[in-house]
Amino acid sequence: MIQRHRYPYGEDPSQWGELFLPDLPVGARHQGVVVVIHGGYWRAKYGAELGEPLARDLAEHGIAAWNLEYRRAGNGGGWPGTFDDILAGIDQLAALADPHALDLGKVVALGHSAGGHLAVWAAGRDRVPELGTGNADSLPGRRGVRLTGVVSQSGVLDLAGAERLNLSNGAVANLLGGPSSEFPARHRLASPMAALPLDVPVYAVHAEADDDVPPEMSTGYVDAARGSAVPARFVSVPGDHFALIDITAPAYLACRELVCELLR
16 A cells, blocks of 8 residues: 655646555654656656656555655756755655654655756765855855765766757756856756766666667766776667666566665
8 A cells, every 4th residue: 555645836727746654563654765756858847647657656566655746947946946946855854753653764766858867966966065166156054954865767967968969959058047158157057067066866767769869878887987986887788768667678678676675
Protein backbone atom coordinates (compact mmCIF):
# COMPACT_ATOMS: atom_id res chain seq x y z
CA MET A 1 0.00 0.00 0.00
CA ILE A 2 1.50 3.33 -1.09
CA GLN A 3 0.76 6.51 0.83
CA ARG A 4 0.67 9.82 -1.05
CA HIS A 5 0.94 13.23 0.59
CA ARG A 6 1.02 16.52 -1.33
CA TYR A 7 2.65 19.60 0.24
CA PRO A 8 3.29 23.15 -0.94
CA TYR A 9 6.68 24.77 -0.39
CA GLY A 10 5.58 28.21 -1.60
CA GLU A 11 2.51 30.17 -2.64
CA ASP A 12 2.72 29.67 -6.41
CA PRO A 13 0.52 26.88 -7.87
CA SER A 14 3.66 25.20 -9.21
CA GLN A 15 5.50 25.17 -5.88
CA TRP A 16 4.60 21.76 -4.50
CA GLY A 17 5.80 18.21 -4.16
CA GLU A 18 4.13 14.87 -3.60
CA LEU A 19 5.59 12.36 -1.20
CA PHE A 20 5.18 8.69 -2.15
CA LEU A 21 5.78 6.39 0.81
CA PRO A 22 5.87 2.61 1.21
CA ASP A 23 4.39 1.09 4.34
CA LEU A 24 6.74 0.86 7.31
CA PRO A 25 6.79 -1.37 10.38
CA VAL A 26 5.77 0.48 13.53
CA GLY A 27 8.68 2.54 14.86
CA ALA A 28 10.80 2.20 11.70
CA ARG A 29 12.14 5.00 9.49
CA HIS A 30 12.47 5.30 5.72
CA GLN A 31 16.10 4.79 4.78
CA GLY A 32 16.73 7.84 2.64
CA VAL A 33 14.61 9.76 0.13
CA VAL A 34 14.72 10.14 -3.65
CA VAL A 35 13.88 13.55 -5.11
CA VAL A 36 12.34 12.99 -8.56
CA ILE A 37 12.82 16.01 -10.86
CA HIS A 38 10.97 15.92 -14.18
CA GLY A 39 12.23 17.25 -17.49
CA GLY A 40 10.64 19.00 -20.45
CA TYR A 41 13.39 21.47 -21.40
CA TRP A 42 12.31 23.69 -18.47
CA ARG A 43 9.08 24.65 -20.29
CA ALA A 44 5.74 25.18 -18.52
CA LYS A 45 3.79 22.73 -20.68
CA TYR A 46 5.62 19.80 -19.08
CA GLY A 47 4.91 19.05 -15.44
CA ALA A 48 5.30 16.69 -12.51
CA GLU A 49 3.02 14.12 -14.13
CA LEU A 50 6.19 12.97 -15.94
CA GLY A 51 7.82 12.08 -12.63
CA GLU A 52 4.77 10.50 -10.98
CA PRO A 53 5.23 6.96 -12.41
CA LEU A 54 8.86 6.95 -11.27
CA ALA A 55 8.01 8.12 -7.75
CA ARG A 56 5.25 5.52 -7.48
CA ASP A 57 7.54 2.77 -8.74
CA LEU A 58 10.24 3.69 -6.23
CA ALA A 59 7.72 3.59 -3.40
CA GLU A 60 6.48 0.21 -4.60
CA HIS A 61 10.06 -0.97 -4.24
CA GLY A 62 10.34 0.28 -0.68
CA ILE A 63 11.88 3.72 -1.35
CA ALA A 64 10.45 7.05 -0.19
CA ALA A 65 10.16 9.43 -3.15
CA TRP A 66 9.45 13.17 -3.37
CA ASN A 67 8.06 14.09 -6.80
CA LEU A 68 8.93 17.76 -7.16
CA GLU A 69 7.07 20.36 -9.18
CA TYR A 70 8.59 23.77 -9.85
CA ARG A 71 8.01 26.94 -11.84
CA ARG A 72 9.22 26.63 -15.42
CA ALA A 73 9.88 29.13 -18.19
CA GLY A 74 6.45 30.41 -19.15
CA ASN A 75 4.77 30.18 -15.73
CA GLY A 76 6.93 32.30 -13.47
CA GLY A 77 10.12 30.26 -13.67
CA GLY A 78 13.31 30.78 -15.59
CA TRP A 79 16.13 32.70 -13.93
CA PRO A 80 16.23 32.66 -10.97
CA GLY A 81 12.76 31.27 -10.12
CA THR A 82 13.26 27.72 -11.40
CA PHE A 83 16.55 27.37 -9.55
CA ASP A 84 15.20 28.89 -6.35
CA ASP A 85 12.27 26.46 -6.47
CA ILE A 86 14.51 23.41 -6.83
CA LEU A 87 16.44 24.35 -3.68
CA ALA A 88 13.28 25.29 -1.76
CA GLY A 89 11.55 22.09 -2.84
CA ILE A 90 14.45 19.94 -1.68
CA ASP A 91 14.66 21.90 1.58
CA GLN A 92 10.97 21.18 2.25
CA LEU A 93 12.04 17.64 3.14
CA ALA A 94 13.40 18.98 6.43
CA ALA A 95 9.85 19.87 7.52
CA LEU A 96 8.54 16.48 6.40
CA ALA A 97 11.23 14.32 8.02
CA ASP A 98 9.67 13.96 11.48
CA PRO A 99 6.00 13.62 10.44
CA HIS A 100 6.87 10.91 7.90
CA ALA A 101 9.86 9.20 9.56
CA LEU A 102 12.29 10.21 6.82
CA ASP A 103 16.01 9.67 7.29
CA LEU A 104 17.68 12.62 5.53
CA GLY A 105 21.15 11.15 5.90
CA LYS A 106 20.74 9.93 2.32
CA VAL A 107 18.92 12.19 -0.15
CA VAL A 108 19.38 11.19 -3.78
CA ALA A 109 18.07 13.09 -6.81
CA LEU A 110 16.76 11.31 -9.90
CA GLY A 111 16.38 13.82 -12.73
CA HIS A 112 15.40 13.31 -16.35
CA SER A 113 16.58 15.59 -19.18
CA ALA A 114 16.22 19.19 -17.94
CA GLY A 115 15.50 17.64 -14.54
CA GLY A 116 18.91 15.96 -14.72
CA HIS A 117 20.47 19.39 -15.20
CA LEU A 118 18.59 20.76 -12.18
CA ALA A 119 19.46 17.73 -10.03
CA VAL A 120 23.20 17.96 -10.72
CA TRP A 121 23.09 21.75 -10.35
CA ALA A 122 21.43 21.38 -6.94
CA ALA A 123 24.17 18.97 -5.82
CA GLY A 124 26.60 21.88 -6.23
CA ARG A 125 24.56 24.36 -4.20
CA ASP A 126 27.43 24.96 -1.77
CA ARG A 127 29.46 26.31 -4.67
CA VAL A 128 26.87 28.87 -5.77
CA PRO A 129 27.99 31.69 -3.40
CA GLU A 130 31.58 31.29 -4.63
CA LEU A 131 30.35 31.69 -8.19
CA GLY A 132 28.32 34.80 -7.45
CA THR A 133 29.31 38.09 -9.05
CA GLY A 134 27.71 40.38 -6.52
CA ASN A 135 25.17 41.75 -9.00
CA ALA A 136 21.57 40.99 -9.88
CA ASP A 137 22.61 37.91 -11.83
CA SER A 138 23.84 36.19 -8.67
CA LEU A 139 21.70 33.53 -7.05
CA PRO A 140 22.31 33.56 -3.28
CA GLY A 141 23.26 30.19 -1.85
CA ARG A 142 21.07 28.72 0.89
CA ARG A 143 22.00 26.24 3.52
CA GLY A 144 19.51 23.41 3.67
CA VAL A 145 19.00 19.74 2.78
CA ARG A 146 21.99 18.42 0.89
CA LEU A 147 21.92 15.85 -1.88
CA THR A 148 24.18 12.88 -1.24
CA GLY A 149 24.04 11.53 -4.79
CA VAL A 150 22.49 12.10 -8.22
CA VAL A 151 21.32 9.87 -11.05
CA SER A 152 21.01 12.06 -14.14
CA GLN A 153 18.91 10.52 -16.93
CA SER A 154 20.08 12.00 -20.24
CA GLY A 155 20.60 15.27 -18.42
CA VAL A 156 21.35 18.57 -20.14
CA LEU A 157 24.56 18.91 -18.13
CA ASP A 158 26.49 21.24 -20.44
CA LEU A 159 24.48 24.44 -20.88
CA ALA A 160 27.11 26.08 -23.05
CA GLY A 161 27.09 23.09 -25.36
CA ALA A 162 23.29 22.96 -25.37
CA GLU A 163 23.13 26.64 -26.33
CA ARG A 164 25.70 26.13 -29.07
CA LEU A 165 23.69 23.22 -30.49
CA ASN A 166 20.44 25.20 -30.12
CA LEU A 167 18.80 22.24 -28.42
CA SER A 168 15.00 22.31 -28.48
CA ASN A 169 14.87 25.59 -30.38
CA GLY A 170 16.74 27.78 -27.93
CA ALA A 171 15.64 26.13 -24.68
CA VAL A 172 18.65 27.38 -22.72
CA ALA A 173 18.15 31.03 -23.70
CA ASN A 174 14.43 30.61 -23.00
CA LEU A 175 15.23 29.36 -19.49
CA LEU A 176 17.75 32.08 -18.71
CA GLY A 177 16.03 35.04 -20.32
CA GLY A 178 18.44 35.48 -23.20
CA PRO A 179 21.68 34.25 -24.76
CA SER A 180 24.99 33.90 -22.94
CA SER A 181 26.32 36.88 -24.89
CA GLU A 182 23.74 39.03 -23.11
CA PHE A 183 23.68 37.29 -19.70
CA PRO A 184 27.06 35.61 -19.20
CA ALA A 185 26.89 35.54 -15.38
CA ARG A 186 23.56 33.74 -15.12
CA HIS A 187 24.57 31.24 -17.81
CA ARG A 188 27.69 30.47 -15.79
CA LEU A 189 25.84 30.21 -12.48
CA ALA A 190 23.15 27.98 -13.97
CA SER A 191 25.58 25.42 -15.37
CA PRO A 192 26.47 22.27 -13.42
CA MET A 193 29.92 22.59 -14.97
CA ALA A 194 30.57 25.77 -12.98
CA ALA A 195 30.09 23.98 -9.64
CA LEU A 196 32.87 21.47 -10.29
CA PRO A 197 34.67 19.91 -8.55
CA LEU A 198 31.98 18.12 -6.53
CA ASP A 199 32.29 15.69 -3.61
CA VAL A 200 28.89 14.16 -4.43
CA PRO A 201 28.65 11.01 -6.60
CA VAL A 202 26.94 11.62 -9.94
CA TYR A 203 25.89 8.92 -12.38
CA ALA A 204 25.42 10.48 -15.81
CA VAL A 205 23.16 7.89 -17.43
CA HIS A 206 22.41 8.37 -21.12
CA ALA A 207 20.21 6.51 -23.57
CA GLU A 208 22.08 5.12 -26.58
CA ALA A 209 19.42 6.14 -29.10
CA ASP A 210 18.64 9.55 -27.58
CA ASP A 211 17.66 12.00 -30.32
CA ASP A 212 16.51 14.73 -27.92
CA VAL A 213 19.59 15.23 -25.76
CA PRO A 214 22.89 14.16 -27.36
CA PRO A 215 25.22 11.93 -25.30
CA GLU A 216 27.89 14.64 -25.29
CA MET A 217 25.76 16.45 -22.71
CA SER A 218 26.69 13.64 -20.30
CA THR A 219 30.15 12.67 -21.54
CA GLY A 220 31.29 16.29 -21.57
CA TYR A 221 30.25 16.70 -17.95
CA VAL A 222 31.97 13.48 -16.91
CA ASP A 223 35.18 14.57 -18.65
CA ALA A 224 35.05 17.94 -16.88
CA ALA A 225 34.45 16.23 -13.52
CA ARG A 226 37.56 14.05 -13.63
CA GLY A 227 39.31 16.24 -11.06
CA SER A 228 36.46 16.04 -8.55
CA ALA A 229 36.90 14.33 -5.19
CA VAL A 230 34.26 11.86 -6.40
CA PRO A 231 34.50 11.75 -10.22
CA ALA A 232 31.23 11.46 -12.11
CA ARG A 233 30.56 8.22 -13.97
CA PHE A 234 29.04 7.79 -17.43
CA VAL A 235 26.55 4.94 -17.89
CA SER A 236 25.13 4.06 -21.30
CA VAL A 237 21.75 2.31 -21.42
CA PRO A 238 19.60 1.01 -24.29
CA GLY A 239 16.61 2.85 -25.68
CA ASP A 240 15.58 6.39 -26.55
CA HIS A 241 15.14 9.52 -24.48
CA PHE A 242 11.84 8.40 -22.99
CA ALA A 243 12.93 4.84 -22.18
CA LEU A 244 14.55 6.38 -19.12
CA ILE A 245 11.15 7.25 -17.65
CA ASP A 246 9.37 4.10 -18.83
CA ILE A 247 9.25 2.06 -15.64
CA THR A 248 9.14 -1.18 -17.63
CA ALA A 249 12.22 -0.40 -19.76
CA PRO A 250 15.76 -1.68 -19.04
CA ALA A 251 17.02 1.91 -19.21
CA TYR A 252 14.86 2.93 -16.25
CA LEU A 253 15.55 -0.28 -14.33
CA ALA A 254 19.28 0.47 -14.55
CA CYS A 255 18.60 3.93 -13.11
CA ARG A 256 16.56 2.47 -10.25
CA GLU A 257 19.43 0.12 -9.39
CA LEU A 258 21.86 3.06 -9.33
CA VAL A 259 19.49 4.94 -7.02
CA CYS A 260 19.41 1.94 -4.70
CA GLU A 261 23.22 1.80 -4.77
CA LEU A 262 23.44 5.46 -3.72
CA LEU A 263 20.98 4.88 -0.87
CA ARG A 264 22.93 1.97 0.62
